[in-house]
Amino acid sequence: MRPFKLLDPRSLDEACQMLDRYGEDVKLMSGGTAILILLRQRVFSKPYFINLKAVPGLDGIRDEPGTGLRIGALATLRAVETSPIVRQRAPLITETFRLVANVRVRNSGTLGGNLSHGDYRLDPPAPLLVLGAKAVAVSSRGRNTYELKEFFRGLFETALQPDEILTEVVVPDAPPKAGTAYFKYTSLSETDWPCLGVAALVTPSDGGGTCGELRVAVTSVAERPMLLEHLGPLARGKRLTERLLEELGDAAAERVDPIADARGSEWYKKEMVRVFVRRAVREAARRAGLAAG
C-alpha cells in the first residue's frame, strides 16, 4: 500500500475545510472496507485521507416524528441492522442489511461509505429507494439534500460533489399498511455480493383486495441501482394476479440494461430480474395482507 497521511478532523466544519484545502489530493475514509481493498490492490491511491470516524456525532440513529428515521452516515451497517428503532419503523432495512457482506464487514462498514462508493453491486440502495429516502450532504458551501433516486448516477458515480460529505440518510415512514420485501439473489456462494437485489413495497387500495401503491427497486443489475417507477401505474387498482405479476416482471426486465459480470451475463440477469421482481412483489403483497393470485 502506498504511504498516505490520515487527517483527523475534530468537527464536520474542519473536515469540509480539509476537502477544500486538499482538493484532488484527498479522499474521505469512513470504515475503510471498500477503500482499503482498492489501496491494497494498488488500483487507487491518494496522498491524503480524511478520517471521518474522528468526527463525533455522525453515527446517530433516531426517529423524528413527521420526518422519519434519521440515520447518521457513520452508523455502521451492523448498527443499522440491529437497531430496534429501525426494525420497528422500517423492517425492510433490517431485512436487507442482515444480508450485506458478513458480520465483520458490517461492523466496520458504514451506511455513508456504502452509498457514496457508488458500486453497482450494493444491497442497501434498493430498500432505501422504495422507501423514498433522501441523502443529506454538507460542504463549506452549505447543506444539500438529494432524493436517493437522483443520487446514483452511474458506475462508481454519485451526485455528491467532490467537496461534499454525506452526513445523514433520512427515511420517511412507509405508507400505512404497506407490505415490504427484499430479495437478494446470489449466483456464486450464498454470502456473495448480490447477482441482483429487488426491493418491493405494496399497499392495499382503500377498498382492499386490489393494489394501491407499488414501488420496486432493483440493484446490482445495471450500472446504478434504480427505482422502476413505471411499474406502479401498471398495478394500481388491480388485483395482483399471477398474470399481473408476470407482466410486472417483464416490464421490469425490459427497462434494465444489465452489466455482465462474474455473477451473470446480460441475458441471465434480465431473466433473473423477471423472476425476482415477481417474487418480491408477491411477498410484499402477502405481507400487506393482499392475497396474490
Add this chain to the structure above:
Amino acid sequence: MEAMERQIRLTVNGQEHELTIRDNTLLLWLLRDDLKLVGTREGCGTGVCGACTVLLDGRPVNSCLTLAAQAAGHHVTTIEGLATNGRLHPVQEAYIEERGFQCAFCTSGFIMMTKALLDEIPNPSEEEVREYLSENICRCAGYPDILRAVQNASRKLAARGR
C-alpha cells in the same frame, strides 16, 4: 507533506501499548509484525475469509481491512488474549474436543467469531450459527465439526455460568 507517522495508544489483550505507526499500517500488520501476535492470520486480504478476525471493543472485524490508526484508543482482543492463567478459553477447548480444525490456518478466526457470537447470543440456533459464521472459510476441517464445536462451546459457557 506532513509526517505520515503517528503515536497511538492501543489496548491489546488487556495490555496498553504506546506505538509509533505509519498512517497506512493495517491493524493486521501491527499485530503480526510489531507485536508478534501471529495467531491472527492473513488469508484473502479482502474481507471474505475471516482468518484475520479480531475483536475491536468486543465486536469482530477484519483486521486486514482496518487501519491501526482508526483502532487507536480502542480495545483489541486476539486469539492470544483468550486463555487466562494458562487455561484455554472454553471456546478453544470446544474446538479441540470436537476436532474443529486440521491445518488450523482458519481456526483463530473461527474461534474469535465464535466468541463474539456466543457473547451476543449465548444459545444460538443452528441457523444463527450458520448465518454468523457464513463467511468464515475453512479449506480442510469440515464445517460440521466446527458447528459442533460452537454448540459444545455454548454448553460449556452455560455450565460455567459464563
